Amino acid sequence: MTIRCLAVDDEPLALDIIESYISKLPFLQLVKTCASATEAMQVLQEEKVDLMFLDIEMPELTGIQLLNIMKNQPLIIFTTAYPDYALEGFNQDAVDYLLKPIPFDRFVKAVNKAQERLQRSAKPALEPVPVPAAAPAHEHEFMFVKADYKTIRVDFKDVLWIEGLKDYIIIQTTDQKIITLLSMNKMMEKLPESRFLRVHRSFIVALQKIDSIEKSRIRIGKKEIPIGEVYKDQFVKWVEENNIQ
Structure with a gap:
């Protein structure tokens, strides 16, 4: 399964690190990097995105605000320097919450969580196997x-x-x-x-x-x-x- 990714952050260095990490994992495909939430909105309307690495503190529109106005959002992994947003992040059903600077092993762990969730959702719903009732x-x-x-x-x-x-x-x-x-x-x-x-x-x-x-x-x-x-x-x-x- 190839996971199509979008990285959103107003810091160029942070985007470079995410792009570098994505390139090291063959099952990840970078769709684009975006420097703002508004730019990300445009990409999401035009491209299929499975997973978004999303910064929270950004000018004009924060990552949380972006999620609140989005429909059919992809899976989210927050990437931020502020631990105070952790609770809000998980309230958004985020896959994971990564604190900068992000170690590569921690990045891989978060991506594996996303992969597992996508694999579960991709499996067709199976009809429950009837369980024989205990013999009266x-x-x-x-x-x-x-x-x-x-x-x-x-x-x-x-x-x-x-x-x-x-x-x-x-x-x-x-x-x-x-x-x-x-x-x-x-x-x-x-x-x-x-x-x-x-x-x-x-x-x-x-x-x-x-x-x-x-x-x-x-x-x-x-x-x-x-x-x-x-x-x-x-x-x-x-x-x-x-x-x-």
Whole structure:
């Protein structure tokens, strides 16, 4: 990438130094040197400029004033003998702020910053690569719960029903009863919706384990589970969708 540069300074010696430094870096191309901000404005209207080395204290129009009236300005590296303007310089989104006399290594560092910024802006915007969402719990065949000072694996296929007791829940499986500190709402988040349904404020049932439905009660083995009024419509809808009545 060739960077087209403009140097603006009312001091001839300062312009000579900038011109000399530019000539030493093959990726920089000097478009012109200007002794005033008004001259620079004319050049900017006629030429493509990627980077401008700009003095601040100049007669008629300062470097800051030039930037305030410019549209579509190039990248700016300030070159000045006055450190007091540093804050104002960075408020103008300058690439860098070089204090005279400017060492060559400091000049190169500033130019490298400009090159990096130009390279970033030249890259075409890439569409974000979609990040696969973390698999929800129900895409697995099991969950883990904490009980008896350990973490226990519970296979969904073994769960018969879940009963809520204030801050605790009982998970009844085919071969054990697990008591854990968890809310019913949090438990529902862990369960696959297609296999479990909340039928009462205190009960979640494994739909595939239902043996029979008797009015407002569900029977799983010898266990009778009430169907709450709040959850009745959702349960009836599930029954209708599965054509079991």
